[in-house]
Amino acid sequence: MKTLKLPILVLLFATTISCSQNITKFMHDKNLTIDQKVDSLLSIMTLKEKIGQMNQYNGFWNATGPVPSGGDAEKKYKDLEAGLIGSMLNVRGVKEVRAIQKLAVEKTRLGIPLIIGFDVIHGYKTIAPIPLAESASWDLEAIKNSASVAASEAAASGINWTFAPMVDIYRDARWGRVMEGAGEDPYLGSKIAYARVKGFQGDDLTAPNTIAACAKHFAAYGFAEAGKEYNTVDVGLSTLHNTILPPFKATVDAGVKTFMNSFNELNGVPATGDKFLQRDILKGEWGFKGFVVSDWGSIGELIAHGYAKDNKDAGRLAAIAGSDMDMESHAYVDHLEELVKEGKVDEALVTDAARRILTVKYELGLFDDPYRYCDEKREKEVIGSKANNDAVLDMAKKSIVLLKNDEVSGKKLLPLKKEGLKIALIGALANDKNSPLGSWRLGSDDNTAVSVLEGMKKYTGNTLTYKKGADVTVGETAFIYDLTFNTTDKSEFAEAIEVAKNSDVVVMVLGEHGFQSGEGRSRTKLDLPGVQQELLEAVYAVNKNIVLVLNNGRPLAVTWADKHIPTIVEAWQLGTQSGNAIAQILYGDYNPSGKLPMTFPRRVGQVPIYYNYKNTGRPIPLEDEKMVFWSKYSDVENTPLYPFGYGLSYTSFAYKNLVLDKNEIPVNGNVKVSVEVSNTGNHDGEEVVQLYIRDLIGSSTRPVKELKGFEKIALKVGETKTVTFTLDKETLQFYTANNKWEVEPGDFDVWVGGDSNATLKASFTVVE
Numbered sequence: 001m002k003t004l005k006l007p008i009l010v011l012l013f014a015t016t017i018s019c020s021q022n023i024t025k026f027m028h029d030k031n032l033t034i035d036q037k038v039d040s041l042l043s044i045m046t047l048k049e050k051i052g053q054m055n056q057y058n059g060f061w062n063a064t065g066p067v068p069s070g071g072d073a074e075k076k077y078k079d080l081e082a083g084l085i086g087s088m089l090n091v092r093g094v095k096e097v098r099a100i101q102k103l104a105v106e107k108t109r110l111g112i113p114l115i116i117g118f119d120v121i122h123g124y125k126t127i128a129p130i131p132l133a134e135s136a137s138w139d140l141e142a143i144k145n146s147a148s149v150a151a152s153e154a155a156a157s158g159i160n161w162t163f164a165p166m167v168d169i170y171r172d173a174r175w176g177r178v179m180e181g182a183g184e185d186p187y188l189g190s191k192i193a194y195a196r197v198k199g200f201q202g203d204d205l206t207a208p209n210t211i212a213a214c215a216k217h218f219a220a221y222g223f224a225e226a227g228k229e230y231n232t233v234d235v236g237l238s239t240l241h242n243t244i245l246p247p248f249k250a251t252v253d254a255g256v257k258t259f260m261n262s263f264n265e266l267n268g269v270p271a272t273g274d275k276f277l278q279r280d281i282l283k284g285e286w287g288f289k290g291f292v293v294s295d296w297g298s299i300g301e302l303i304a305h306g307y308a309k310d311n312k313d314a315g316r317l318a319a320i321a322g323s324d325m326d327m328e329s330h331a332y333v334d335h336l337e338e339l340v341k342e343g344k345v346d347e348a349l350v351t352d353a354a355r356r357i358l359t360v361k362y363e364l365g366l367f368d369d370p371y372r373y374c375d376e377k378r379e380k381e382v383i384g385s386k387a388n389n390d391a392v393l394d395m396a397k398k399s400i401v402l403l404k405n406d407e408v409s410g411k412k413l414l415p416l417k418k419e420g421l422k423i424a425l426i427g428a429l430a431n432d433k434n435s436p437l438g439s440w441r442l443g444s445d446d447n448t449a450v451s452v453l454e455g456m457k458k459y460t461g462n463t464l465t466y467k468k469g470a471d472v473t474v475g476e477t478a479f480i481y482d483l484t485f486n487t488t489d490k491s492e493f494a495e496a497i498e499v500a501k502n503s504d505v506v507v508m509v510l511g512e513h514g515f516q517s518g519e520g521r522s523r524t525k526l527d528l529p530g531v532q533q534e535l536l537e538a539v540y541a542v543n544k545n546i547v548l549v550l551n552n553g554r555p556l557a558v559t560w561a562d563k564h565i566p567t568i569v570e571a572w573q574l575g576t577q578s579g580n581a582i583a584q585i586l587y588g589d590y591n592p593s594g595k596l597p598m599t600f601p602r603r604v605g606q607v608p609i610y611y612n613y614k615n616t617g618r619p620i621p622l623e624d625e626k627m628v629f630w631s632k633y634s635d636v637e638n639t640p641l642y643p644f645g646y647g648l649s650y651t652s653f654a655y656k657n658l659v660l661d662k663n664e665i666p667v668n669g670n671v672k673v674s675v676e677v678s679n680t681g682n683h684d685g686e687e688v689v690q691l692y693i694r695d696l697i698g699s700s701t702r703p704v705k706e707l708k709g710f711e712k713i714a715l716k717v718g719e720t721k722t723v724t725f726t727l728d729k730e731t732l733q734f735y736t737a738n739n740k741w742e743v744e745p746g747d748f749d750v751w752v753g754g755d756s757n758a759t760l761k762a763s764f765t766v767v768e
Helices: 002-016 019-026 034-044 047-053 071-081 094-106 131-135 140-156 176-180 186-201 237-244 246-253 275-285 301-305 311-321 331-341 347-363 376-382 386-399 452-457 493-501 532-540 559-564 578-586
Strands: 055-058 087-089 115-118 214-218 258-261 291-293 401-405 422-426 463-467 505-511 546-551 567-570 653-660 664-666 671-679 685-695 706-715 720-727 746-753 760-767
Touching (some): 034 347, 047 331, 047 347, 094 115, 094 376, 115 347, 131 176, 131 186, 140 186, 140 376, 140 386, 186 237, 186 706, 214 246, 214 275, 237 246, 258 275, 275 311, 291 347, 301 311, 311 331, 331 347, 452 578, 463 493, 505 532, 532 546, 532 559, 546 578, 567 578, 653 685, 671 685, 671 760, 685 720, 706 720, 720 746
Parallel strands (some): 087 115, 258 291, 422 505, 664 760
Antiparallel strands (some): 401 567, 653 671, 671 720, 685 706
């Protein structure tokens, strides 16, 4: 009965004593659960104050400066003083956050602290590799640690909530945001999504080095038509459940505190207004207890979609659908109170949204100490520390994928000898300290990356000569404005060619600028931008000993390079320690172990291209491939340039003795799969052992291969290890034609190898 009397006690405090101070004291009672505290607080909140918790504004003035006057900034400031803001984003730095939080806690009626959000995507100030690159490591512990480092720096700067991880699955490299996720596979994507949430949130969300994570974009944003940003999505239930949703479910299993809905529509309904996604699946079927925030302005965009007639109508639709917090559409703060009073939105939905938001604030420890993220001493000690730089360097080395390392005149170019070579380093990106930071690094300082030139200069035994050859961009780099990328200036070709002609080895760093991928950076071409391809061919004409280092945020169609260049290194955009990581790979101080998380096409016309495709009714004819009427292109083969899971090493690995402990299992049973992996080369190295299955017959058709297990192992020269996987109900089930997750009886093939083209094969049967 005590809990029933708590709201009455709080009301008595509120009406007889100084409201804010005594409510704050009461809400710190350690004898109460968070649910009890939230319910007690909700009982004294006005409808308007509850709606205020559902309102998020972008930082609108320098909080340590004068109070804004006039226009939108003044209106927002008044909302802040009135307790009508639940969260702010893009406010950072201890002094700024403390000033904002002080207003919320000390000036408003109830003193409810703000949650401070920021896009901490792959690091805060010390920048790790872009998420797609990190995913190429297939190293879940390293990925988790990278998110933890990012969280520690962001938290030290006053931030307590990140809009990450992005867990969208995607298959189209034209989409600019492929750099922000984990690639094309739902199994790998789910494992990485789980790891990133755990890295951001840690074991104790009240700790001052952890922040709340946000799974985005819910849902299907990565399937935008034509790879075009913000575009329409139209997929069936099988693709939705089997491919798109698993990583999101993994974040719920990891305890993620928030979700972000997406800009796209799904089957005719904009995701922000989609009750099926947000209430039926997320909050219903999955039991998600956190809150959902809209993407920037996406509630207001329901109007442009043709789904809402005005901002008030958009607010109604979004609130009913389950979008708990409005990011910068002003729909809730301006219209939701009126909608409730008109009976168009049930107040219970408002209360539920406010409860979810307040609960996360309690879980972050903000009610116990609103300034727990505002320690200037910690800010100076943590941000940019040696430990953090060491961590992102380790992550960068693990992210690099060796795509090709053929012999030239009887020997391989990599690893480079450490003395006695004349090396030409060519390409604007080789001397760029900004592009390697990649897109979505809002907290970083420009030009703080270690360039490839700087990294290679640390190895002093060779003669190194740098020439730019050609620019990649024209104009100032900026996050929100398009740059000019298709440069045509060849005036510096001659110098680069002359140096290459007189060198033993040429290292060419080519690719995309860091701002050429990311949000709003969709492309219709997947080639080397500008005149870089011409530069590559011109240098090749005078010296074929070329190591091509690719810097890019998406798969590129580098078919000419694959045919002609002996050595190709996929180095992505690797962050602060980029140049050091690349140099250590080139010189063999670190043996590359990365594997592609996304398929590389031969030509852009193949996209979307992915390994786990459907067989169709007309697969490749075994008897006569020249036959016309089967699923193919007439001008290029079906196969990719580099398949999913692919990556070489300076050593070599052999697979043998694939053994299943049983050939028949019940639907709830399991089968153990073991394989021997040997290091047959001349270097110690790491290999990602990958397991794939095919469910041969299904109530809905199944892919030709599906990743269902992987393990990264280290092997010394000559060493052999046995790797064992377990296939069980969790890995064999799929969303069937019965509209539920289940294992169907039937025959299965299983492969184990170093990429999705694995050929070592066995079979088993599932019976009733």
